[in-house]
Amino acid sequence: MDVIAKENLTGVLLALVSSGFIGASFIIKKKGLKKAAATSGVRAGYSWVKFDNLRVFDCGLLDPVIVGEVANFVAYAFAPAVLVTPLGALSIIVSAILAHFLLNEKLHAQGVVGCVMCIAGSVVVVIHAPEEHPINSVLQLWNMATQPGFLFYVASVIVLVFILVFLYAPQYGNSNVLVFTGICSLMGSLSVMSVKALGTALKLTFEGKNQLLYSETWFFTFVVAICVITQMNYLNKALDTFNTAIVSPIYYVMFTSLTILASVIMFKDWADQNAGNVISEICGFIVVLSGTILLHTTKDFERSSSFKGSHIVL
Amino acid sequence: MDVIAKENLTGVLLALVSSGFIGASFIIKKKGLKKAAATSGVRAGYSWVKFDNLRVFDCGLLDPVIVGEVANFVAYAFAPAVLVTPLGALSIIVSAILAHFLLNEKLHAQGVVGCVMCIAGSVVVVIHAPEEHPINSVLQLWNMATQPGFLFYVASVIVLVFILVFLYAPQYGNSNVLVFTGICSLMGSLSVMSVKALGTALKLTFEGKNQLLYSETWFFTFVVAICVITQMNYLNKALDTFNTAIVSPIYYVMFTSLTILASVIMFKDWADQNAGNVISEICGFIVVLSGTILLHTTKDFERSSSFKGSHIVL
Structure with a gap:
């Protein structure tokens, strides 16, 4: 322990x-x-x-x-x-x-x-992971999601996704692997944050503190739906256009990095940790990424797109 | 800091x-x-x-x-x-x-x-490395080197080296890469321990606490000489017999692992550390080993045996 x-x-x-x-x-x-x-x-x-x-x-x-x-x-x-x-x-x-x-x-x-x-x-x-903060209500999550730093992150993601979808995708979507995977990864980081909010709300509800009365819970549900649908749509486009062995490691690296960034901004995961813990965790993360890249480049994963899609949405 | x-x-x-x-x-x-x-x-x-x-x-x-x-x-x-x-x-x-x-x-x-x-x-x-314990005299190192646990380690190393040199080397030395590299690695772990003792004694001497008066200092010097000469001799045999790209990673893994084992026994490096630190350090070490193996297997290091010999003795 x-x-x-x-x-x-x-x-x-x-x-x-x-x-x-x-x-x-x-x-x-x-x-x-x-x-x-x-x-x-x-x-x-x-x-x-x-x-x-x-x-x-x-x-x-x-x-x-x-x-x-x-x-x-x-x-x-x-x-x-x-x-x-x-x-x-x-x-x-x-x-x-x-x-x-x-x-x-x-x-x-x-x-x-x-x-x-x-x-x-x-x-x-x-x-070295930070401890999960105890959360008593979906309103606490709402406050975290509406703090200026996280709103800025969300706004940046939306702007970048719009640029990629409407400016780059039509022209470069089929030639540059970063366009579709970029859209998925950006949306994916918001998916995880809203899934975490929704999951916590449901957990609290099962514990007897009904969160379904709050409109914030339904808003998070709506965000989950939008983000996951967009993400799966563009992930399937990426997998239809490019080889899985190229898409997977690029997507894994971008998606995981952006998710960690979003979580650090929204939940202030690293605020009460000492420098040694934060650096160790970043190094551990880099090692996992490198190991993943290695496995993907040395092994030919013939994954079906449907499997892949469901696997890396979260 | x-x-x-x-x-x-x-x-x-x-x-x-x-x-x-x-x-x-x-x-x-x-x-x-x-x-x-x-x-x-x-x-x-x-x-x-x-x-x-x-x-x-x-x-x-x-x-x-x-x-x-x-x-x-x-x-x-x-x-x-x-x-x-x-x-x-x-x-x-x-x-x-x-x-x-x-x-x-x-x-x-x-x-x-x-x-x-x-x-x-x-x-x-x-x-996550443990802090260096302050040492005031070579006699302290002598006490560490003569504690039962470390004497048992030294005795095991000597027995194994004798078995490898006199029983296995004549018959399998030229066909099994583990024989020569095993001898080097076992002796290498003793080299590092004695080099550390000698280095600390010299450091204390330069600081004004003359350690050259103690016969223990000279004994450590003698051990350094014996170990390093044996180690370099068998390292050159290994490099003359087998490809550097095979010898280097095997030798690095065995040498570093045995040295850490010897240090943990002699200096009780992990005694005052918590489990998280020890596990993190072992993981960090495994990651370095894996990275080294990867670099060696993907890149053809045409190293000269003389360079190699001097490089990995310590």
Whole structure:
């Protein structure tokens, strides 16, 4: 309990469960696709395919992607975003390791280095993460979201997204990978902040403090819907236009960095931490990013766009 | 001053200076060799070659390797070995970056990731390193070196070295890279401990507390000589028998791990640290190791054995 702040423990466990499910879902899906291709003789499309050995997952509600995303959503209600977001990288490790054993996709030496790196970086991030501040009402979150610094961040994001969508996307969208991924990452940072607000409001409601009476809760719900729809729309455009192996690491780096920036501004995560903790956390984050890039460049992740989309929205 | 313990600051700076000189020496030497090969028409051997542009270094005492090794030696007198040893990896970054700009050896994307990793890992190691304990006499070091735990470590090392030298080296020395590198690494961990004792004794002597009167100081000097000679002898055998690109990362990992183990036993570095600090430091160390492996496997370091020998002895 000394190493991980007690307040963050639930969030860390949920984030790990989430990565486990999302990582495993990729393998299950791919095994199903392979089997379908083998039996039908043609390559199956990117639809969900029944897979006998794991029939327990094979109904809508137990789809591991959905379980993983729900766990991830709940994790944001229990721990700071600067902690939950980088841990998303662990799903890549889970899928790389499972692919090695179940799909016979050999993990190369550099892939192993990438895995070790993601784990070591995540441990550093977890140890030095700030403690989750106790929140008693959605109005507290509303105050945080309407402070001048965060409003400035939101305004900048909206202006940049408009510029990218209306000026750059028509001309450079199909030639420069940064246009679509930039839109997703900018919107993604707002998605996570509003998901965290909504998740916390629901958590409080389940604890008996009904937050659904406040219009602020419904506003956050509206923002979640807008942001997630925009983000998934442009993520699918990016994945339709460019190779997943190029899109994924660029998107992961931009999305995670912007989310941490947004969280630091909105929740003042680093305000009561000493310099050593903040620097260690940034270094841990850089290590996780580097490990992710390494895994993506050494391993050919043939991910379906639908999987990808759901995986990295949060 | 908050981030780095004040007691360690001198040691950290010396270790950085050391890595800078040792990393640069490789480039200077290689440029000299290239030039000599260009003018004489034949490839120059692995001897030190005059290099006009950097004539300032071109006399025995200012040889950058020697400056670097002296700085490294002194660093051990000012900071814990668990801090100084991992920072040695930064010399690889210096030479990789200088080679990129001065020798036009393109640093690949994965090489850049390796560099970033070594830096991030080193920062984590430096922030969480234990403080150097104040030592007033070589007799204190003698007591540390003769405590049962450390004597057991020394005895184990000697037994293993004897087994490797007399049983394994004749039969498997030329076929298994772990035999020669194992001998070097085991002896290397004792080299560093005795170098640290000798350096501290000399530091105290310069401060006016003459330690040369104690036979213990001379005993440590004797141990330094024995260990360094054995280590260099088997390191050269390893480099003569196997490719540098294979020997270097294996040797770096084993040598650094054993040195940290020896230091933790002898100096009880981790005794007054909390679990978070110890785990962070181990993670930082793993990240530096991974970065080093990555740099070595992606970049072909054509190092001369004489350079290599002097570089990684400490």
